[in-house]
Amino acid sequence: EMEGAILDLDGVITDTAEFHFLSWKRMAEEEGIEFEREDNEKLRGLSRRHSLELILGERIDEFSEDEMERLMSKKNSYYQERIAEMDEDDMLPGARELMEECRERGMQLAIASASKNARIVLENLGITSEFEAISDGYSVKNPKPAPDLFLHTADKLGLSAEKCLVVEDAESGIDGALKAGMMAVGVGPEDRLDHAHIRFDSVEDVDLDEIIERDE
Ligand code: B16
Numbered sequence: 687e688m689e690g691a692i693l694d695l696d697g698v699i700t701d702t703a704e705f706h707f708l709s710w711k712r713m714a715e716e717e718g719i720e721f722e723r724e725d726n727e728k729l730r731g732l733s734r735r736h737s738l739e740l741i742l743g744e745r746i747d748e749f750s751e752d753e754m755e756r757l758m759s760k761k762n763s764y765y766q767e768r769i770a771e772m773d774e775d776d777m778l779p780g781a782r783e784l785m786e787e788c789r790e791r792g793m794q795l796a797i798a799s800a801s802k803n804a805r806i807v808l809e810n811l812g813i814t815s816e817f818e819a820i821s822d823g824y825s826v827k828n829p830k831p832a833p834d835l836f837l838h839t840a841d842k843l844g845l846s847a848e849k850c851l852v853v854e855d856a857e858s859g860i861d862g863a864l865k866a867g868m869m870a871v872g873v874g875p876e877d878r879l880d881h882a883h884i885r886f887d888s889v890e891d892v893d894l895d896e897i898i899e900r901d902e
């Protein structure tokens with residue numbers, strides 16, 4: 687029986703992917719680094735550092751550690767400008783309902799986000815107090831696709847891995863959930879999430895009954 691729902695933040699509760707993109711793009715343009723919308727998709731769910739490494743690609747050798755820090759903090763300041771404008775209305779359709787349904791089934795709720803800004807976003811959405819545990823980009827050393835963030839979160843809930851389901855929009859998040867030994871629920875297209883235990887096109891489509899049945 688499922689006793690914990692571990693939810694990803696960016697892409698499941700709210701859609702900040704566009705804010706991340708616009709912030710990376712603005713930084714890249716100022717620095718003469720090439721970065722196009724097509725390249726944004728593969729950044730989904732990856733840590734800030736891993737994202738920058740992918741954006742720089744082969745040019746990475748041209749940048750010192752200090753330079754990389756500068757680029758990341760520049761991007762982050764642009765991102766923080768964006769999320770400062772968020773409020774309750776920025777929940778993805780179906781996210782609130784999914785949280786309520788998990789509650790009705792007596793499950794604990796948690797957030798497992800790669801983002802160091804997760805707490806600010808949750809505050810602005812007004813849902814911080816809805817979660818028994820919040821793990822973010824500061825919680826563990828190894829980011830997704832490592833299982834560490836999910837295991838850390840289950841631990842905070844006091845639950846073993848097999849009692850937790852994970853809802854994720856990113857390939858790397860599904861990888862991590864599978865490695866953690868949890869029920870991996872994907873939200874998004876098949877080509878990105880075909881390795882999930884079960885997949886829905888969007889958060890609105892997530893059917894908890896179907897997930898529970900799959901688990902039995
Ligand atoms: P930050 P999630 C992830 O959040 C985002 O999907 C990813 O695009 C971002 O690079 C990462 O957080 C780090 O964010 O720069 O704010 O620390 O999907 O795991 O909730």
Ligand code: MG
Nearest residue numbers: 694696697731
């Ligand atoms: Mg995500």
